[in-house]
Amino acid sequence: MPFCSVLVTSPVDKAYDYAIPEGMTVEVGDYVLVPLGPRAVHGVVWAVSDQSDVPAARVKNILEKYDMPPMEPIMRQFIEWVARYNLAPKGAVLKMALSVPQALGVPQPMTGYVLGDGKIDLNEAQKRVVAVSQDGLPRRLAEISKAADVSSSVIKTLVKHRVLEAIDLFAKAPCAKPNPDFDVPQLSKGQQAAADQILEAVRGEKGQTFLLDGVTGAGKTEVYFEAIAEIITQGKQALILMPEIALSNSFITRFQKRFGCTPALWHSSMTPAQRRSTWRAVALGQTKVVVGARSALFLPYADLGLLVVDEEHDQAYKQEEILIYHARDMAVVRGSLSKIPVVLASATPSLESIQNAQDGRYTHLVLPDRYGGARKPDIHVLDLRKDKPERQHFISPVLKDKIEETLIKKQQVLLFLNRRGFAPLTLCRTCGHRIECPKCTAWLVEHRRTHHLHCHHCGYSMKQPEACPSCGDQDSMVACGPGVERIADEVKEYFPEARALIMASDVLDTHDKLSNALADIREGRVDIVIGTQVIAKGHHFPLMTCVGIIDADLGLSGGDLRATERSFQLLHQVAGRAGREELPGEVFLQTYNAEQRVMQMLAEDDRDGFLEAEANERIRAHMPPFSRLAAIIISGPKEDVTRDFAISLGRSAPRADGVRILGPAQAQMYRIRGKYRQRILVQADKNLDIQKMIAQWIGGIKVPSNIRVQVDIDPQNFL
Numbered sequence: 195m196p197f198c199s200v201l202v203t204s205p206v207d208k209a210y211d212y213a214i215p216e217g218m219t220v221e222v223g224d225y226v227l228v229p230l231g232p233r234a235v236h237g238v239v240w241a242v243s244d245q246s247d248v249p250a251a252r253v254k255n256i257l258e259k260y261d262m263p264p265m266e267p268i269m270r271q272f273i274e275w276v277a278r279y280n281l282a283p284k285g286a287v288l289k290m291a292l293s294v295p296q297a298l299g300v301p302q303p304m305t306g307y308v309l310g311d312g313k314i315d316l317n318e319a320q321k322r323v324v325a326v327s328q329d330g331l332p333r334r335l336a337e338i339s340k341a342a343d344v345s346s347s348v349i350k351t352l353v354k355h356r357v358l359e360a361i362d363l364f365a366k367a368p369c370a371k372p373n374p375d376f377d378v379p380q381l382s383k384g385q386q387a388a389a390d391q392i393l394e395a396v397r398g399e400k401g402q403t404f405l406l407d408g409v410t411g412a413g414k415t416e417v418y419f420e421a422i423a424e425i426i427t428q429g430k431q432a433l434i435l436m437p438e439i440a441l442s443n444s445f446i447t448r449f450q451k452r453f454g455c456t457p458a459l460w461h462s463s464m465t466p467a468q469r470r471s472t473w474r475a476v477a478l479g480q481t482k483v484v485v486g487a488r489s490a491l492f493l494p495y496a497d498l499g500l501l502v503v504d505e506e507h508d509q510a511y512k513q514e515e516i517l518i519y520h521a522r523d524m525a526v527v528r529g530s531l532s533k534i535p536v537v538l539a540s541a542t543p544s545l546e547s548i549q550n551a552q553d554g555r556y557t558h559l560v561l562p563d564r565y566g567g568a569r570k571p572d573i574h575v576l577d578l579r580k581d582k583p584e585r586q587h588f589i590s591p592v593l594k595d596k597i598e599e600t601l602i603k604k605q606q607v608l609l610f611l612n613r614r615g616f617a618p619l620t621l622c623r624t625c626g627h628r629i630e631c632p633k634c635t636a637w638l639v640e641h642r643r644t645h646h647l648h649c650h651h652c653g654y655s656m657k658q659p660e661a662c663p664s665c666g667d668q669d670s671m672v673a674c675g676p677g678v679e680r681i682a683d684e685v686k687e688y689f690p691e692a693r694a695l696i697m698a699s700d701v702l703d704t705h706d707k708l709s710n711a712l713a714d715i716r717e718g719r720v721d722i723v724i725g726t727q728v729i730a731k732g733h734h735f736p737l738m739t740c741v742g743i744i745d746a747d748l749g750l751s752g753g754d755l756r757a758t759e760r761s762f763q764l765l766h767q768v769a770g771r772a773g774r775e776e777l778p779g780e781v782f783l784q785t786y787n788a789e790q791r792v793m794q795m796l797a798e799d800d801r802d803g804f805l806e807a808e809a810n811e812r813i814r815a816h817m818p819p820f821s822r823l824a825a826i827i828i829s830g831p832k833e834d835v836t837r838d839f840a841i842s843l844g845r846s847a848p849r850a851d852g853v854r855i856l857g858p859a860q861a862q863m864y865r866i867r868g869k870y871r872q873r874i875l876v877q878a879d880k881n882l883d884i885q886k887m888i889a890q891w892i893g894g895i896k897v898p899s900n901i902r903v904q905v906d907i908d909p910q911n912f913l
């Protein structure tokens with residue numbers, strides 16, 4: 195009797211045995227439905243054999259086999275690799291790959307609408323529909339009506355004029371026929387040289403990782419588009435990973451201009467039907483190019499030929515919930531398993547990638563100049579000890595003057611502050627009480643728009659109190675420090691005529707709102723943008739010539755391993771928004787630490803000097819990328835039980851040469867959502883197998899049921 199072992203999409207590591215019912219043929223990689231306890235779960239056949247260790251009477255039958263091509267062997271290897279590296283159960287990794295099990299069944303027809311080729315003069319409501327549909331994702335009538343805030347008759351009119359086209363959501367694969375020759379740019383010499391090296395790897399089907407390192411505006415996108423064109427010609431698939439926030443309509447439009455169609459998208463705000471159709475088309479090999487957030491790495495590509503990780507240094511690639519992994523690092527692994535090229539692109543590469551390039555593991559491609567001779571912005575450090583803002587204000591006199599000059603020239607200003615809301619702290623003037631989250635080690639952030647205080651960690655919120663919750667004094671609560679809303683108020687006071695726009699994730703909480711805001715900026719309907727990191731990524735605004743960084747010191751506090759590196763990357767990236775075309779840009783960094791290395795090196799535009807100094811510090815401290823780190827996070831609802839368990843876990847830690855165990859210690863965020871948190875940090879020499887060591891250590895310990903132990907390999911976050 196034939197058996198097979200099936201890995202199911204549950205957090206287990208083991209593949210379970212099932213019998214193959216008569217009349218069913220099953221091969222390795224097939225997608226199946228199997229019984230597990232009282233439920234039916236989806237899974238993938240991991241092995242087929244003639245025998246099972248499980249007594250025949252207890253082996254259950256496979257319930258259903260889906261009519262899909264089997265999962266590629268490389269993909270199965272990849273799932274195993276990711277599980278082993280991140281110390282996660284294989285089934286949990288499979289769950290990311292099989293995130294839309296509904297896609298396995300043969301779909302019923304479902305009508306959706308995409309842009310068609312009809313052209314008419316559009317009224318405002320019709321324009322909103324077109325803007326919503328710009329990303330190429332098919333939407334159902336009700337979805338368009340909601341997203342564009344129009345009645346269904348508006349949509350029907352557009353269909354009549356063929357501005358919208360009705361399609362069967364599942365009949366037409368997204369990005370099935372991109373045209374590699376649709377609009378080929380003339381590359382600069384430097385771009386061509388970089389593209390040639392990647393093309394050689396693509397043609398030679400070589401597993402090779404490139405670090406495409408070029409200042410913002412250098413034209414990195416055009417370079418990797420050449421490699422994508424070649425992949426399309428070969429009939430294979432390509433994936434471009436981006437931080438979720440950078441997945442904007444402007445990138446989609448650019449792709450469309452180059453290849454004549456929109457790419458297939460993969461991000462968190464897609465509807466179930468969109469996911470279903472994309473997942474299927476990717477697995478069937480019909481979709482050629484996917485542009486997606488980190489989870490797109492786990493789609494079951496039929497024939498992946500190239501991987502691009504744009505903004506490779508971005509923290510958003512690290513997933514810290516459920517399954518902890520780093521999508522950039524896993525992309526490199528995926529590339530080497532499949533022996534396909536991987537392109538990591540950035541203007542401020544991570545220290546890890548620079549080190550890999552210097553050690554010869556990655557091929558370093560450098561584009562030193564902005565495309566078309568656009569000048570880099572001049573960066574000025576404003577010392578807030580000398581150039582003091584007014585009381586209870588945050589814009590210094592020098593910056594204020596520069597904003598004014600820019601507005602007179604009818605150009606745009608960006609004021610950057612990486613903090614949502616109005617004020618990060620509310621304090622009682624009478625008794626000094628600070629309003630904290632009842633469930634987290636965090637202050638509540640005032641959002642004046644909603645008259646609420648919010649916790650940015652757990653989502654708790656309360657109405658802004660009129661009296662102090664501690665001493666009961668009336669009208670004694672004051673807001674301390676700025677968030678973007680407060681800067682917007684200050685802008686209104688100083689420049690009442692200017693059109694200001696706040697760009698923050700809580701205000702622009704859907705892709706559609708974000709896209710509309712970006713279009714408003716690009717098309718000059720905004721004078722001053724006040725933004726958090728939402729604005730920092732990848733956008734290109736020709737009129738933006740003045741960038742003011744309200745608090746350049748913000749990212750430097752907290753003192754974790756990468757605080758300075760991240761701060762440098764973020765500020766550099768924000769500065770890169772200034773003067774991207776003919777108009778020269780200027781950047782002003784407001785700081786109380788004008789002597790700080792980050793400020794100096796930003797002002798001198800000395801990125802390599804910064805990286806070198808940073809590397810030397812890491813070598814001295816024996817920190818990554820010159821050693822390996824793993825964090826063990828122990829959390830539970832009872833403070834003493836959690837602490838005692840962490841201490842006993844720490845005591846049983848392996849003692850070995852080249853390994854140091856630090857902690858347990860209270861995490862910096864000691865409480866999140868009511869759970870107490872302790873951390874242990876494992877630091878090991880580079881050549882040691884830290885995963886094996888941790889698996890042996892933790893695998894042998896019984897964890898009490900109300901305590902959670904998470905392992906974070908290569909931690910990015912030290913909270």
Ligand code: ADP
Binds near residue numbers: 381414
């Ligand atoms: P990066 O990704 O390196 O920041 P981009 O790829 O966004 O840079 O390029 C910056 C700008 O220069 C874009 O507007 C892009 O369209 C333009 N550009 C880059 N290379 C070319 C080229 N070869 N021909 C025409 N325009 C180009």
Ligand code: ZN
Binds near residue numbers: 653
């Ligand atoms: Zn909270």
